Amino acid sequence: MAATPAASALLLRPSPLPPPSLRSAPRRPVARRLLQPLRAGRPRLQAAPPAPPPVEAVAEAQDDTPPLRLLEPPQEDDPFPPEMEPVDPDFYRIGYARMMRAYGIEFLEGPDGMGVYASRDVEPLRRARMIMEIPLELMMTITQKKPWMFFPDIIPLGHPIFDVIESTDPETDWDLRLACLLLYAFDIEDNFWQLYSDFLPSADECTSLLLAPKEDLMELEDEDLTLQMLKHQQRAIDFWQKHWHKAIPLKLKRLARDHERFLWALSIVQSRSVNLKMRMGAFIQDANVLAPYADMLNHSPNANCFLHWRFKDRMLEVMIKAGHAIKKGDENPWELINFSSPAKIHMDSFLSVFNIAGLHDELYHNSALLSAETSFVDGAVVAAARALPTWSDGDVPAIPSVERRSAMLLQEECRQMLDSFSTTIEQDEQILDSDVHMSKTREIAIKYRMHRKMLLQKIIEALDIYQDRILF
8 A cells, every 4th residue: 555645635536758849858847945935825915014103102101002903914824734835836847848737726745745735625516627637748658458558659669678568467467567667767868757756755755565674564463454565565576576687688677776666666656547548539548547746646436536538639637526615735534444243333324413425435524514523523434434334225214222232333343453453542653753763664554553543443432422312
């Protein structure tokens, strides 16, 4: 699993350079940070400087009472996390004929890398609204089926990287193919992705568990996930050893001189690529795509953004389809808990108790319906509504006694899950605060187990409230 910087609740659901005649001379951004960063979002309103006092007033008795300002503009609170800073404007354009365009969003950089944040509140939408336009020239794509078609078509005839791609399994090795294409793009002078790589996390900054050593994976305290990640790591290492042997030519060897480089490229692909149907002329092709800028949106099965291919000018549109209001800086956390108990609670009853609306895949808190528990309901309660085993049979109402027993059984299973961890939430927080030189992969592993504990606690508390309200 890999984490990417959060996009103000902007979540994404699950090639190539123009010809030389259309391409201007590429240039690198002069500075990654502004000396005086521009304000993200709307600028603050500043009060006018006070006028100097008249000479006569100086001789009068001093009055320490501040003057009453009737028309002082209100000060707007900073909507973004304090550790985030706006990205240099040159980040949008790295010297190419058709540039990426953004509408109503901000790119911010912080300790965990870059993220996409809404620059203003987004009210519920009836129609989808575009927030990004990304031209095909900047994307990297490869078809999912043979014959392989790349865009941009940057691999010359006879290059050994094509033989490596050709050896992959069309059904399962999409990520290996795209990683090979990405590594090759980094080796081409003046290629867009060679410049864009400055904005990608390095191996030390990447939070993908694909790069985590075994001792860091053990910090997950999740045996199934640990074994799964070790299996994925071995698959990548075996692929690298098979094709990057000692007898290979230098032009292939320099793409990934060690398996760590290949693991890094694979982690970038797995955490940032999407599947997309692309119409190219009369053909519709299924492709795996790396779309710059859009790759900084979080990937989620409960997304409020989606991709649309505008074939008439070969432009990728990122559309926001918020069915509920998105506030600046908001995130929509989601998590899955595998319950083994056969107990289930009534879905409609649970949702109504916490004013949660929407379909199962698009649940949200309806804040317009105020209740005494408004402060309790947050993204974790919405995640609990998705994670809890539920039942629904048309208009059949819930039986309070049965519902209470089911809720108690689920609570007991949550407590057993909490007891299975070797540390508490407080101990995890102390570990994170005490070790400032902790690796990114160990940090994300500890945060993973800590957030699971927090979600389990929230589920227990939510079921307590549910039992009280379902009975009366």
